[in-house]
Amino acid sequence: MTDTPTEQPPVMNTRSVVGLAACAVIALVGIFLIPTLQEPSGGLNVRFWTMAALELLAMGGVVYFVLNLHEEPE
Amino acid sequence: MDPIALQAGYDLLGDGRPETLWLGIGTLLMLIGTFYFIVKGWGVTDKEAREYYSITILVPGIASAAYLSMFFGIGLTEVTVAGEVLDIYYARYADWLFTTPLLLLDLALLAKVDRVSIGTLVGVDALMIVTGLIGALSHTPLARYSWWLFSTICMIVVLYFLATSLRAAAKERGPEVASTFNTLTALVLVLWTAYPILWIIGTEGAGVVGLGIETLLFMVLDVTAKVGFGFILLRSRAILGDTEAPEPSAGAEASAAD
Numbered sequence: 001m002t003d004t005p006t007e008q009p010p011v012m013n014t015r016s017v018v019g020l021a022a023c024a025v026i027a028l029v030g031i032f033l034i035p036t037l038q039e040p041s042g043g044l045n046v047r048f049w050t051m052a053a054l055e056l057l058a059m060g061g062v063v064y065f066v067l068n069l070h071e072e073p074e
Numbered sequence: 075m076d077p078i079a080l081q082a083g084y085d086l087l088g089d090g091r092p093e094t095l096w097l098g099i100g101t102l103l104m105l106i107g108t109f110y111f112i113v114k115g116w117g118v119t120d121k122e123a124r125e126y127y128s129i130t131i132l133v134p135g136i137a138s139a140a141y142l143s144m145f146f147g148i149g150l151t152e153v154t155v156a157g158e159v160l161d162i163y164y165a166r167y168a169d170w171l172f173t174t175p176l177l178l179l180d181l182a183l184l185a186k187v188d189r190v191s192i193g194t195l196v197g198v199d200a201l202m203i204v205t206g207l208i209g210a211l212s213h214t215p216l217a218r219y220s221w222w223l224f225s226t227i228c229m230i231v232v233l234y235f236l237a238t239s240l241r242a243a244a245k246e247r248g249p250e251v252a253s254t255f256n257t258l259t260a261l262v263l264v265l266w267t268a269y270p271i272l273w274i275i276g277t278e279g280a281g282v283v284g285l286g287i288e289t290l291l292f293m294v295l296d297v298t299a300k301v302g303f304g305f306i307l308l309r310s311r312a313i314l315g316d317t318e319a320p321e322p323s324a325g326a327e328a329s330a331a332d
Binding site: 012023031069 | 135165200
């Protein structure tokens, strides 16, 4: 990452901002979804893996979108 | 030692869970931290600072939701271990799975390491939490302790990586960054080491400590590791980019952080 001498303020990448918001929603869904997934036939593992997958997805998304939060100058 | 003698708390909801006192306090403290970081970061224009604020706001924000779910008993399940039924607050693991990699991302951005290093660090951390969750849901003591050991080894790898590679990278970025990085890494080393110890002596392990005390201690660790971490990071001038002039909000108090 190199800085050019131009003094223009960094431009936020709108897609990344929206992505961060979406990841926050996914993380919240992961936390609150489990009670709604209760199944009579031993669905414990399925529910917890669903939660873990959603949290991992949200976390991975945050990492990606933070690393691409700004438009790269041409 | 009788675990009941080490119980503590107050049953706020009247559902037989005295630990709701600590879960309620945890929710409030995480919310306060979230709003404090939002207010502090409002209008920040520095490129690097924006990245730190984005991460540091999300961490206590999601943790407050996890604490709220545990407070209302949503993030709670029962696991039978050797004929005994244990209450497991699994929402902790959802919280940790999302937030602990992001705390490491903060440190990686501070040290300015490459994306492969970030991916490795985040991946091992995620493995640490997932194996901890498997341990928490296991039905035999042998399986539980085995997964705990696996998870703890992953944690040691993460902490070693922080204390060596990332520390060296942070040192190259100058004294301001090195100082902030060392403070945060020391905080992480101490607090994160306490988690597996608390797990093994708590209700999910040997049961020496009751659920009330365990919940209290996890709450203190969580709040310090997330809100305390963010407070130190965002007060530091080290989070500003190399070319950016210091802003009043971040630069004025920098000397206090040294």
